[in-house]
Amino acid sequence: MSTRVVGQPHPIIDAVEKVSGATIFINDLELPGALTGLALRSPHPHARILNLDTSAAERLAGVAVVLSKNNTPNAPFGINHKDEAAFCREKARYVGDEVAAVAAADEETAREALSLIRVDYEVLPTVADPFAAQEPNAPLVHDSVTGNIANEFHIKRGEIDEAFDAADAAFADEFHTHLAHQAYIEPTGCAAQWHPGGKISVWGCLQSVFLIRTFMLGPAMGMSPDDFRVTQTKPGGAFGGKLDVKAALMAAMLSRAxxxxxxxxxxxxxxxxxxRPRMPVHISLESAWKRDGTLAGKRVRIVAENGAYSSLSPAIMSSIALRTDNLYKTPAAEIQGKLVYTNIIPxxxxxxxxxxxxxxxxxxxxDNVADSLGLDPAELRLKNYTEKGDVSLHGWKIASCAVADATRYVVEEMxxxxxxARGGKGRGVGLASCIHVSGNKGFSVELGPDDTDPSSGVVRVDEEGKVEIWSGESDLGQGATSVMAYIASEVMGIPVERFRVPPTDTGYMPFGMGAFASRITLIGGNAVKLAAEDARRNLLDAAAEFMEIPADELEIVEGEVRAKALPERKMSVGEVVRRAGSVIEGNGKWLAGGDVLDKEKxxxxxxxxxxxxxxAEVEVDMETGVVTILGICCGHDPGRVINRLGAEGQVEGGAVQGMSFAMMEGLAPLEGHLRGKNFHDYLIATSMDAPPIxxxxxxxxDPYGPYGAKGLAEVAINPITAAICNAIYHATGGARIRTLPVSPERVLEAIEEARK
Amino acid sequence: MSAYKINLCVNGKDETLDVQGDETLLRALRRIGYVEVKLSCEGGDCGACAVLLDGVAVNACLMFAAQADGSEITTVRGIGTEDDLHPVQEQLIEKGGVQCGFCTPGIVVSAKVLLDENPEPTREDIQRGLAGNLCRCTGYKKIFEAVSAAARQVNEGDGS
Known part of the structure; x- marks a missing residue:
């Protein structure tokens, strides 16, 4: 289908206000008369609270309220397990756990008030290691959870034992990943305003304004989700971290009190x-193969570090356990997962x-397998990739797939x-692939209203011919709402410059689940596309009456309704709206496809x-273990590119963020205490680290996507870590990085191991 | 902590304000409404609070407001606003060098200083010029392209 807007490179629609510093982020929001809220956080990874005395803080001039377990009801909340409360009750379970919070006239007073709160802790043994945590005599993070196991599962699919018995070869490996933060540049914040009558307005840098009411604010405050009006302020980056934001609860509770x-x-x-940083995980793999490089089966055992509270972690563990089985034709698999509580940040x-x-x-x-079988790693993948029309071992229906083309491009381009042919001399190349969802039905059940994973949109044309899009989804800075504007512009024949998409607001916008699981372009985009088609129909019906020409003989071009046969017979869309006497609107709703997984996932x-x-292409200093990333090359299948400039930005940003994760990041917990406390000890990639891409x-x-589009945000980051590690393996003649991040010490150790 | 009365000229506007001895320039500027100067790390790591102090790029979080007494401060809005954008800002838009926009005010400040000092920067010059500004969204590539294009625009004389 030929398109006018879709597929072209466009600046994001709010670029002008952003480059001129006019965007209001949460910390810039003026709220007249607002108090400053601060939390008192546990300094201990694990401690019983014997006594908590807030009286001195309450007496301090300028302090409005002090909240803690002493004066708030025990209202546990949590997405999978109700294991969390607004404030620590009997115990603090990680360094940073909220023990109390104050609201005071200004920040100085609030800080002084925190210093006046007296907490007597009985320090308990720290549960830091997820393996030791499972030992019979290990201390318990949650007293009622034996063995510190938050979740576990064991699935067998296909003839797995036979697959290994009949295989020509089998291989085993272990890998360990680290605790890494989203490291958006904007620290998280929220504001709240209690209204007489019991309603509360909340503002914040949130990924989902609708869902935070249902999974956190409502249950934790004993109120109905409808009692909250939540308005998004544009997030200064989020990357998953601003979905589950306790600052919203702190602000709302303090404001109510x-x-x-x-x-x-x-x-x-x-x-x-x-x-809520990225989950550390310990993965053991075994795979069975035919001599020609055909995958016969795999076994996976996972121990995932949940931290102190579980939130979405069970779903994350599932994703880790099953995801890669769907990228390749996998005849059989056995998967075991354990999610373990520890006294580390959730x-x-x-x-x-x-x-x-x-x-x-x-x-x-x-790549280890390819090496052992004497096959090229790209060829091994190309032999086993899933294809359009496949139903995977776990039931995934592959509706569109260009991963082989992406791999062939990377092979050619690099x-x-x-x-x-030249590896092993300190320079090498590696590649890796991934599959990712575009929305996930599981979220709809865990977080949403039902199993429909819905999105809805409203498109409103005003008397100036300007168009506003209301969508319950959210822009996190990645340009999601710009994508909606381009889709609607394409449908409606109205120039992109006339579109505006305000930040999400539960007060007047239609429901949407929000920004996660790469769902917005597909699910939100389809809803807005339907709304735009409805608005276009309504504009043409109104114009037909005024112009006395049947609607099907009219079209909209450059913001003007024209008679197809007589282009000089025209009205601007603004004039149509003015003659109609009110805003002309269109509505759309789209329900995602797919199913909720059964008990066996x-x-x-x-x-x-x-x-x-x-x-990735790397250079490895064989003496020091220092790795230099010489270049990154990526091929992506996003179904169809809606905004070329935005899509490129996702890919480049994802690749560098992933490289940063692989090479330098880490909160580095030691007995429950984190090392990373600022950007000088939590390192992320700077301009000096950015390789050519x-x-x-x-x-x-894609047959289901708006104009064929599907999600892009997460496939842009998933494979780069393995691509770099595979390049290191190639460059060094077999040094395999089994523990992240890649540090010179680990590279040297791996070189030593490879020489043995 | 003692209070000081200080005078600043911010984006051409004279401002007189009382500051505490330990109030940073960042906090003082934000308090009187210059919220385009972004608050993040408050440790000189991220560059989101970069401003020009008498023409020199500084992290406003790393100095006390009292130390800036008598200085001329330029924020991103002193470099260009919606109706009168600087070539760096125009090219950040055109090349896609802005996503969430939180680091952007600091990037604009650093890039402007870079171009003032080095009208024909190489990719490496740009990398160095922006080394104090963290961006988590873009992977920097489009920012580099924008600064290069802005240099060409300035040199061709169609910029301000």
Whole structure:
């Protein structure tokens, strides 16, 4: 289908306000009369609270309220397990756990009040190691949870034992990933205003304004989700971390108690120790093969570090366990997962939702297998990739797939064959692939209203001919709402410049689940496309009456309704709206495809799936172990590119964020205490680290996507870690990085191991 | 902590304000409404609070407001606003060098100083010029392209 807007490169629609510093982020929001809210956080990884005395803080002039277990009801909440409360009750379970919170006239007073709160702790043994945590005599993070096991499962699919028995070869490996923060530059914050009558307005840098009411604010505050009006402020980056935001609860509770507006802004240090960083995981893999490189089966055992509270972690563990089985034709698999409580910051979702970790492990393992079988790693993958029309071992229905094209592009572009022939001398190339969902039905059940994974949109044309789109989804800075504007512009024949998409607001916008699981372009985009088609029909019907020409003989071009046969007979859309006497509107709703998985985790969780292949070229100093990334090359299948500039930005940003995760990041917990407290000890990639990146798109034209598009955000990050590790393996003649991040010490150790 | 009365000229506007001795320039500027200067790490790591102090790029979080007494401060909005964008800002838009926009005010400040000092920067010059500004969204590539294009635009004389 030829398109006018879709597929072209466009600046994001709010670029002008962003480059001129006019965007209002949460910390810039003025709330007259607002108090400053701050939290007192546990300094201990694990401690019983023997006594908590807030009386001195309450007496301090300028303090409005002090909240703690002493004066708040015990209202546990949590997505999978109700294991969390607004404030520590009998115990603090990680360094950063909220023990109390104050609201005071200004920050100085609030800080002084925190210093006046007296807590008598009985320090308990720290549960830091997820393996020791399972020992019979290990201390318990939650007294009622024996063995510290938050969740576990064991699935067998296909003839797995026979597959291993009949295999020509079998291989085993182990991999370990680290605790890494989303490290958005904007520290998290929220503000709240209690209204007489019991309603509360909340503002914040949130990924889902609708869902935070149902999974956190309502249950934790004993109120109905409808009692909250939640408005998004544009997030200064989120990457999964701003889905589950306790700052919203702190602000709302303080505001309700003080009956005044409250701003609750976290410092960067608080953000680094008390949000929900990417889950560390320990993965053991075994795979069975035929001599020609055909995959026969695999066994996976996972121990995932849940941290102190579980939130979405069970779903993340599932994602890690099953995801890569769907990228290749996998005849049989056995999967065991254990999610273990520890006294470390609760882990959670970061861009990839476990798939970064899973892909790192499996795709590293594949290169070991290729080496052992004497096959080219790209050829091994090309032999086994899933294809359009396949139903995977776990029931995933592959509606579109261009992963093989992406891999062939990377091979060609990197001069793979020539470079592979020259490995082992300190320079090498590697690649890795991934599959990812575009929305996930599981979320709809765990977080949403039902099993429909819905999105809805409203498109409103005003008397100036300007168009506003209301969608319940959210822009996190990745340009999601710009994608909606381009889709609606394409449908409506109205120039992109006339579109505006305000931040999400539960007060007047239609329901949407929000930004996660790479769901917005597909699910939100389809809803907005339907709304735009409805608005276009309504505009043409109104114009037909005024112009006395049947609607089907009219079209909209450049914001004007024209008679197809007589283009000089025309009215601007603004004039149509003025003559109609009110805003002309269109509505759309789209329900995702796929199923909720059954108890055995079988089913098709997403409407469709996206793919990518990343390649890396590295230089390794064999004496020092220092790795230099010389270049990255990526091929992506996002179905169809809606905004070329935005899509390129996702790919480049994802690749560098992934490289940063692989090479330098880590909160580095030691007995429950985190090392990373600011950007000088939690390192992320700077401009000096950014390698050259080449990339291209392979458009599989998905049958369900708006104009054929599906998700891109997460396939942009998943494979790069393994691609880099595989390049290191090639460069060094077999040094395999089994524990992240890649440090010179680990590279040297791996070189030593390879020489043995 | 003692209070000081200080005078600043911010984006051409004279401001007189009382500051505490330990109040950073970042916090003082934000308090009187210059919220385009972004608060993040408050440790000189991220560059989101970069401003020009008498023409020199500084992290506003790393100095006390009292130390800036008598100085001319330029924020991103002193470099260009919606109706009158600087070539760096225009090219960040055109090349896609902005996503969430939180680091962008600091990037604009650093890039402007870079171009003032080095009208024809190489990729490596740009990498060095922006080394103090963290961006988590873009992977930097499009920012580099924008600064290169802005240099060409300035040199061709169609910029401000």
């Amino acid at each position: 003080a009956e005044k507006p409250v701003r609750f802004m976290m410092s960067l240090e608080e953000d680094l120790i008390a949000m 882990s959670g979702q970061m861009r990839g939702f476990g798939n970064v970790q899973a892909t790192y492990a499996w795709e590293s393992h594949l 001069d793979w064959k020539a470079k592979r 079988y089913g098709n969780p997403s409407t469709t799936y996206s793919f990518s292949t990343h390649g 080449e990339h291209d798109f392979f458009e599989s034209m």
